[in-house]
Amino acid sequence: MTRNKFIYLNNAATSWPKPEQVIEKALWALRELSSTPGRAGYSALQGEREIFETREEVARLIGAEDSSRIIFTSNATQALNLAITGFLREACHVITTSMDHNSIVRPLARAEDEIGVEVTRVQADEKGMVGVDAVTEAITPRTRLIVLTHASNVVGSIQPVEEICGALGTSDGVRPAVLVDAAQTIGVLPLNVAEKGIDLLAVPGHKSLYGLQGTGFLYIAPGVDLVPLIEGGTGGQSTLVRQPEVLPEKFEAGTPNTPGIAALGEAIRFIHSRGIDNIRNHEQKLIGMLIEGLSKIQGVVLYGPVSPDERVAVLSFNVKDLDPAEVESFLEQTRSIQLRVGLHCSPMSHRTMGTFPEGTVRVSPGIFSTEEEVLSLVEGVRELQKFRRKD
Ligand SMILES: Cc1ncc(COP(=O)(O)O)c(C=O)c1O
Structure with a gap:
């Protein structure tokens, strides 16, 4: 280095x-992978395999049982926008905290303006910590989503995400869904989505995972229904006029960032090698x-x-x-x-x-x-x- x-x-x-092996992997992908995944026959297979392997790495890292529920995005912002805008419905209620990044604040503000969403913002204390009770006490019968920032990007405070999920009980379609912004934590703190009952998890590939800029992902738990933000070619089911329902294609229209995704898989292997x-x-x-x-x-x-x-x-x-x-x-x-x-x-x-x-x-x-x-x-x-x- x-x-x-x-x-x-x-x-x-x-x-x-960035770790040397991550850079090497991106360069290798740029040099060796020709056709776009899903947009050719044999020549696209290696790229498809790389993307699949990264999806599997991500799923193992966050404890997701089904890797097709990992949606690759360009960054955490895009993942958060998909989660918030894709999940909220007219006049529902959202609980969030006073430690949010603008990539949460702004899509929520738009939802307030355009579809009458009501937002309750739970105040953090002087150390930037949010209380478990303050969040659970804010729940109303209309609460559809709770948005939690796993760790603040301003003061680093780690929020009690696991305790809040524990207090809510397991996801059963009745309790509000939980969206976690893990932009500052995945790769540094362990988090298991299936064990903790996290419904949506937004992660950048380029921060504590040590991947390239222009990478990120959203995990969507089984049973959580999102409206896609973009529609278009997915490389399959091309006869359909409407966006395919199958995951991950439903949320991944357009040419993927194959070198970045391949390098993200390598970045996760690097994280594991360090521990x-x-x-x-x-x-x-x-x-x-x-x-x-x-x-x-x-x-x-x-x-x-x-x-x-x-x-x-x-x-x-x-x-x-x-x-x-x-x-x-x-x-x-x-x-x-x-x-x-x-x-x-x-x-x-x-x-x-x-x-x-x-x-x-x-x-x-x-x-x-x-x-x-x-x-x-x-x-x-x-x-x-x-x-x-x-x-
Ligand atoms: C807590 C938090 N959320 C979201 C984001 C947005 O991440 P990205 O830059 O990958 O869009 C950041 C980036 O600084 C962040 O720190």
């Missing part, structure tokens, strides 16, 4: 670098070091849970009386550190944390981040404060 000319601490946006527990331990250690180092610097305010056990490797902070962009610029210029500042496409979370509209400085280490790199960030912030005091 090429060693970096900079320090990359923006894995919550997209992970980087999810080892990845989590590594990231928790780095987050622990960041919390310890930054909390000792005068004027630094940290947000979210204090314990690394309650969060994924996403940490937000601010330096008193400084705009987050000024902190970013100092760290970039003095130490070539790449991170993200602002609202992180989640203004709702910032309103919850009291950091709206300026946002925060967000640090998100990944598998390839090192102790030296996170210590360099802490040192950079210390230097910044020293520098300011001299002014």
